[in-house]
Amino acid sequence: MARERLVNVEPTQILLIAMLAKFIFVLMLLLNAAPLMAWAERRICSWMQNRTGPNRVGPFGLLQSVADAVKFIFKEDLIPAHVRKWYYLVAPGICVVPAFLTFAVVPFGPVIDVNGQHISLQLTEMNVGFVYILSISSLAVYGIIIASWASNNKYSMLGGLRSTAQMISYELAMGMSLIAIILLYNTVNLQEIATSQGGPLHFGNFVIPFLPNWGIFYQPLACVIFTVAAFAETNRLPFDLPEGEAEIVAGYHLEYGGMKWSLFFMAEYAHMLTASGLFATFFLGGWHAPGAGALLQHLHLAENIFPWALVAIQVLTFTLKVILFMLFFIVIRFTLPRFRYDQLMKLGWKILVPLALANVIITAAVIAAKTY
């Protein structure tokens, strides 16, 4: 039906429009993540701590983030005299760009069929999506290192050293945990991974009808390792040692202020968003909304609306999953104390990496046993 309505639109035009729509959706998601999550973080933490939280600017204090943004933009753009100017200025950019880039391959909806054109609801349809994520997300550490060294400050330098070690260690654990997922789904294309998580949970012929076919049930250990590593990768408490407020003051962004600082801030939230998107894709069935199709059939929608309604629900479901994991980030932050540097390294190298390796080997063995 959709085909008839759009019959006089050129295929290239459809692709162009779809590209723009996807671009705007992802950009809005990423740009709004920081202010909205900052608001949510403040409100949730104040709710957890018997406080009121910001509630003066706008309804429920929603415009507080806007006020903050205005403040950051109009603040004096101070560059301390003792910094290496060029690197100092370029570091926040280096930090924020990879955080935004990573989200490009995360599928937020299924492959849809418009006028015979297959459009995958992810910004870039990339066959090596997984490899792309690992390579791009590790670039963010350069921003932090450059910021900390260019700041020419002892506290910043300690923060930079910490974050380098931390990110490299946990990148490893994260990658390892995801290898088990790749083995499981036999692909590195994120859209394919998400697609293959539809239907009810089944192990061989044994079907559990009330549970969805999500990665978390096949790979619980990988899920735990990925979650821990995601916290470390995003520098969130209990792994916020690079910032380590009490010890090294603010770590790598100590010498930054105004908009430059808020770029680091945005990078942190963009990282969180990407990590949440990846978690949803790998472990929570991506955009799959179990039961949505059956529910919609009960509504007896017109035939030409049905697929679009389903897609809308699926995109919403994906967004909801991402938001839920983001909220998990926040709740954890206000519950746990911070690790110590050596304990963090110990956890990364002595526990997570061996566990992830064992998980890979076991998964590979099981798959091999099934195949032969």
Add this chain to the structure above:
Amino acid sequence: MITKTDVNSKKQNQFEDEVEEGADLFENSQMLINIGPQHPATHGTLRMACRLNGETVVDSVCEIGYLHRAMEKLGEVKTYHKFIPYTDRLNYCSALQNNVAYVTTVEKLLGIEIPDRNIWIRTMVSEIARIIDHLICVGINAFDLGAMTFFLYGFHQREQAYTLIEQLCGSRLTTTYTRVGGLSGDLPDGFIPRLKEWLVELEATLKEMDKLLTTNRIWVDRTKGVGIMSADDALSYSMTGPCLRASNVNVDLRRDRPYLAYKSLEFDVPVAKGCDVYDRYLVRMREMHESVRILRQIAEKMPSGPIWADDKRVRIPEKERVHNSMESLIHHFKFFMEGFDVPPGEAYCPMEGPNGEVGFYIISKGGPKAYRMRIRAPSFFMFQPAPDMVRGQPIADVIAVIGSVNIIAGELDR
């Protein structure tokens, strides 16, 4: 105590023998880093200069004096009454305890007997001050290690306690509640029921705080075996209070040399054997429970009667009479402008403050002012061994240790 210049000269020597053959490269790649006087983890203004090898503290020195206000000298130039507000500014987390300790010493010099109700109220405010101080100490210690919610749970109850104190004396932080021979006011109506209500709330919060942190693996890992201070060392550094008891020395002046109303109160003295940050936290948490127990008993046993000692020298004329009779007005004026004479002699009344032994040593040669005053503030004795406690440990532990011994710059520098 080593001074700043010593640190610099040490550092210089390090660089001089850098070129030596076969020298340990890492030994010389040390960095001098300041924790304080402006640093989020120094409570008040104190400074620890640490020499780091990577993240490990090779050596450190502490420097004090950033909040020095010549408190002891002020005690010698102000009349006895005028010094009471200054005692608020010593350990500002437990101002009431300082108020009580100071006036008790002056009363000892004067040889005044204070009435029962006054004694019980003073005991009560001392215990409230202890709870507030401990809530802040464990809260800030946890806050520095990243546990923000734990800290704010405690802070909420602290605010409730300050609301109670506000009803007593009109101000929250700087109380100035006691007077020589009396108090600024009797308990307001319905105070005891409100106190009991608060105690129920506080106990619930303490349980919640306990659940949040005491068995939390990250917290235990961060604090166990950190900042070790053996019993012998603690004694030789004159440490007192919860930190000493966490080092397995069972000393508590409330029990060992009962003052105020502690003789007729039942309580346990928590002692721990670990000598580390974790046990200091545990001792403080348990002491709060004991304080709740003490306050419950006080609420039951609070006697009625006057709060002022029957002594013309120190009795402040009542406002009613000051406004209506000339003689009282003159008396009031002279009382506050000139003060009262204290007979020659010397006195020291040690009390078990929240942090350790608090005492004012006052020498009087007659007249309205002290001839010499010396304040024994527990923080001073606990900051001294800080370099010993952190040597060879990661820099993150410095924060844990400073937080655990609860250094309040106000009484550290005086």
